């Protein structure tokens with residue numbers, strides 16, 4: 527192994543949804559430094575506030591990790607774990623600027639025996655083809671002789687209180703056996719459910735990206751079927767329930783696919799297809815279906831208002847984040863749904879318990895984000911866009927928010943059906 531336990535000093539770079547929970551767990555076992563360029567975020571973390579809602583303040587209070595927005599903190603580390611964003615640009619191509627920039631930052635602090643572990647989601651080959659050449663610019667150290675690479679994709683599921691960094695099997699890989707042993711050792715200390723050794727970095731990169739691509743594809747199929755069953759006037763929920771009685775029918779449901787993983791990662795994969803002169807068809811087809819699904823829902827909403835003679839002005843959208851029980855609203859397709867409805871002159875208000883403290887970048891200036899405390903307005907149509915638990919468990923009594931002749935549109939069909947709920 528590269529370092530004995532007592533000599534391991536880890537820097538985690540990027541303290542977001544992935545990096546912060548990792549810092550907290552690693553710091554229970556190792557000396558850990560957390561670095562993020564976002565000064566405001568680090569300042570908040572230092573007063574025990576995590577705006578992502580993923581790490582409770584009591585764990586921030588307790589942690590021994592040293593957090594900083596000053597990159598010089600990286601001087602202290604011999605192992606670097608990178609958890610920065612890997613998004614796409616307007617043309618749906620991988621935007622690797624942050625990953626490259628972070629790698630250039632690390633370059634300044636590399637020393638003999640350094641190990642750099644990437645956790646950010648990338649396409650197969652990216653770590654060795656894009657990041658490694660940057661690190662090789664330091665001529666004083668030689669790859670796989672006295673500096674090493676690892677790749678260990680993150681599989682956390684924001685908003686999920688059951689599955690977390692300590693109980694999701696972690697895929698690990700290394701640039702050689704020495705690196706692999708060290709990567710394996712580090713994660714084995716914190717992941718109770720164990721690590722899985724991938725035979726190479728490329729395999730570990732590919733495994734992560736196909737997990738999300740498979741999910742995108744399956745939801746794409748459900749969305750396509752949903753449109754079809756709507757035309758046939760049969761409820762998708764009932765068809766899926768019946769089909770689900772077969773042992774190998776997969777449990778996927780239709781829905782808006784947003785966020786920065788499932789709606790982004792397939793493009794990393796398809797970009798690599800192009801690099802080897804292949805043309806993916808079903809992956810892009812599912813992407814197209816999922817990217818356009820909000821338009822179908824918007825059309826349905828228009829039709830519902832006409833069929834049920836509802837006012838277009840008194841509509842409440844429940845849920846704004848990209849998925850349930852989570853504060854993250856980057857790439858939320860509810861955003862697209864709202865834009866679409868506004869073009870058709872719908873008057874909308876939004877409720878989302880997760881974004882109230884955190885909507886600095888909320889894009890709609892003249893849409894009210896309502897707080898339910900003493901809320902008096904009654905709505906003609908309530909659209910359940912993101913089925914947060916508080917809506918599903920009736921913690922928030924949605925029916926009480928309806929006007930006398932109002933309806934709830936529950937396109938995911940998660941509520942108990944009754945004559946005020948329109949499903950499908």
Ligand SMILES: NC(=O)c1ccc[n+]([C@@H]2O[C@H](COP(=O)([O-])OP(=O)(O)OC[C@H]3O[C@@H](n4cnc5c(N)ncnc54)[C@H](O)[C@@H]3O)[C@@H](O)[C@H]2O)c1
Nearest residue numbers: 540541542543544545562563564609610611612646647680
């Ligand atoms: N969020 C998820 O559910 C999830 C799950 C699995 C994998 N991933 C992947 O993990 C990676 C990180 O995702 P995330 O959701 O945690 O992102 P995030 O945006 O929540 O956090 C990233 C952090 O990196 C910081 N950062 C940006 N540039 C930096 C730089 N140059 N130096 C230091 N810090 C910098 C940002 O300020 C931010 O706090 C991405 O590749 C993502 O695809 C995310």
